[in-house]
Amino acid sequence: MNSSNDLGAPIGHSSLGRELDLFGSDPLIGAGLPYWLPAGAAIRSSVEDYVRGLEHRAGYSRVYSPVLAKRGLFEISGHLEHYREDMFAPIPDGEAELILRPSLCPGHALIYRSRSRSHRDLPLRLAELGPMFRHEPSGVLLGLSRVRSPQLNDAHIFARPDQVAAEVDAVLDLIERAYRDLGISGHRYRLSLRGESDKYVDDAAMWDRGExxxxxVLDRRGLEYESASGEGAFYGPKIDVQIVDPAGRESTLSTVQLDYFQPRRFDLAYLDAEQHRKQPVMIHRSIVGSMERLVAHLIDIHQGAFPAWLAPVQVVVMPIGDDQLPAAGALLDRLLDADLRAEIAGPDRGSLGARIRSHRRVPYLAVIGGREAADGLVSLRSRGSGEHEPLPVAVAVDRVVHTVRSRARMSPASG
Incomplete structure (x- = not known):
């Protein structure tokens, strides 16, 4: 059964993540600044590779932009006027000031305007996985789900006005595809609208157009959603995808936002078919949100028994006795050569039954006894299955590789 506390309820990601050595923290680093341990880094790396592939196939180009910029950049973008309370204090730099970016969008706006653009160049989709810095109050910080330096799966699409609906549709398609592959369900959609405070850009016509x-798009797709005033970004409305953790706390994981404000502030333009200068629309989007919040949610929903493609260790090789250690080592080499994450749990770690129980969350256990070693076989047990199936080593490796590459669903941990 899934990991749970004494009352049978799911364990929150903060406790389970530390129990499984996925991440940690240290007072010398500071609150809201977790570090990733090897097992957690393996999960994150798998997600990053997956998202890069998804974006590549969807026509995104990858960029990198600096985490620091001069104060003037954030004056133009509107962050200092509308978002200052969530930003870290400026860093003196001689007579100038440098600021840790609270968002990646200003840098991407500069990349867009670094050369002239034609209507034929649009939509231009720029993607980056990078850190941003939010001065979150210490009272709201929580494990990986609320941090001060989230690593965001971010992208900005620069589009003609007639392309906006199709681009938003395509982003929602990507979100739904990613959620299926990651095993995320139970989410809901929210249309986040303008508020009344001076946090929001004062341009009613712009807000009406975006909302x-x-x-x-939501109505055409037949999606149920709620409208929420005062939840939009300061520059425009957004579609947020909401998730809930085991304690009932709701947060935004994915988002797609319309921005007519920053293109105007940065004087972004393209030439239309008649060579007239026109302003593009900037679509901000994140398919899976920050790596921290996403992995926190994956810990919550999978309770440590991750799908094979995400699991920190995908196969544990278990020789029954010392005589099978050479065969186990040869199998480990085959698994590593197939780019699988594997390790050996030898007889020095206890009885076979104890080793199986202690690795119940691992997707595959590969048991090698005397018969298997002599015949070039391995007894392959998938998580949730009560039996080992003797297979030729090559067949067993191919089976695991297929499960990982297909991102197939597996049974939860048992025992």
Missing amino acids: QALAA
């Missing part, structure tokens, strides 16, 4: 455009 109507996003609502039209």
